[in-house]
Amino acid sequence: MPDNKPTLVEVIRSLKEYQGILRKGHSWMFREIVGEFFGEDAGFMSLGEHEVVLTTDGIWEKVIEADLEWAGFVSILVNVHDIYAMGAKPVMAVNVISAKSSDDLKKILSGIERGIRLFGIKMVKGHLHPESSRNSIDVAMVGIGKREKLLRSNTAKSGDEIVIAVDTDGQFHEKLPYNFDSTSKPRDIFIRQFESMIHIAEEELVSSAKDLSNAGILGTAAMLLEVSNAGGIIDLDKIPTPDGADIIQWLKCYPACGFVCTAENGKEAVKIFRKHSIEAEIVGEVDDSKLLRLKLGNEEGVFYDFRREGVLGIWKKRQNYK
Numbered sequence: 195m196p197d198n199k200p201t202l203v204e205v206i207r208s209l210k211e212y213q214g215i216l217r218k219g220h221s222w223m224f225r226e227i228v229g230e231f232f233g234e235d236a237g238f239m240s241l242g243e244h245e246v247v248l249t250t251d252g253i254w255e256k257v258i259e260a261d262l263e264w265a266g267f268v269s270i271l272v273n274v275h276d277i278y279a280m281g282a283k284p285v286m287a288v289n290v291i292s293a294k295s296s297d298d299l300k301k302i303l304s305g306i307e308r309g310i311r312l313f314g315i316k317m318v319k320g321h322l323h324p325e326s327s328r329n330s331i332d333v334a335m336v337g338i339g340k341r342e343k344l345l346r347s348n349t350a351k352s353g354d355e356i357v358i359a360v361d362t363d364g365q366f367h368e369k370l371p372y373n374f375d376s377t378s379k380p381r382d383i384f385i386r387q388f389e390s391m392i393h394i395a396e397e398e399l400v401s402s403a404k405d406l407s408n409a410g411i412l413g414t415a416a417m418l419l420e421v422s423n424a425g426g427i428i429d430l431d432k433i434p435t436p437d438g439a440d441i442i443q444w445l446k447c448y449p450a451c452g453f454v455c456t457a458e459n460g461k462e463a464v465k466i467f468r469k470h471s472i473e474a475e476i477v478g479e480v481d482d483s484k485l486l487r488l489k490l491g492n493e494e495g496v497f498y499d500f501r502r503e504g505v506l507g508i509w510k511k512r513q514n515y516k
Contacts, residue, residue, distance in 0.1 A: 200442060202493035205430070208442050209497070214372060215413040217254075218505045234347050234421075235276040235405055236337070245344050249276040250334035254408065258329050260369040262298055265331055266305020268373070271450065272407070273335035274313050278388045279405035279453055280346075281395020282339030288319040289333045292326035299324070302331060312381060345395050345403040345455075350422035352482040354401050355460030358411065359467040359474035360452035361387055362436040371443060372410070374436075376450040383471055387451045390470035394455070399462045406452030411445050413505055415454045416486050416497065420504045425483035430490045434473040456480050
């Protein structure tokens, strides 16, 4: 960790100004449309002995502008993340792509092809808008999980331990300081890390789970607690962190493989994650305070008071916000 470690006040201020978190603030507007799946990584339905899981993501224009090949790859990665986070296995995908030129399209497709090869996804349909005024990438994906074994985001319970599991063996993207790439390792190791979530779901080892998204490590943990109508405390010094990484940069980043879970016995989840070659630690505890508090060294402060603020904006809905 760098010697010029920031204060907790500086960490909180920087995170609450981070666009990756702020852009989630309109999510509450979809609450009525999405219904029971609001705040979840994916929706699902039962089919025989299985759950069919469905999710979709569009790639942030800042990522597209910085690196088209990486944006294409991430369009697969983010959907895979969502499905594994629920304890299911991703299997098929469709896409909608806009491309300004054939060269841009080739770069986008190169990234998508790398992603589907890595994860063994079958791309079954696509739609292209050629010669568009801008580049855009949207992908939807289907996964399969065991019936009644899926993990939810809104089921964290007071007294649960909070576990952060994240692959720290990688590097920050050279053009995107808040993207952390750990995908260069052998495929079997990388896939094994993700499949830890299937094991955890089927063994019913956690109460709730969510993938670490572009809201960053703490933004994602906050979303999980917010939709669970809970609070909690997280010790930043316990979060797995790459050697030498700046704490604020790391807490804002989207890691190539990472999850937050809550569990009555966090040690069991940590054991599984480590067995699957992903670093994990118990970093805090859930409570019913409706406050997310953070610790850093001897400092402690409130990150979110969910009674009057939040990442997803649920509090606005509660107050009939217009």
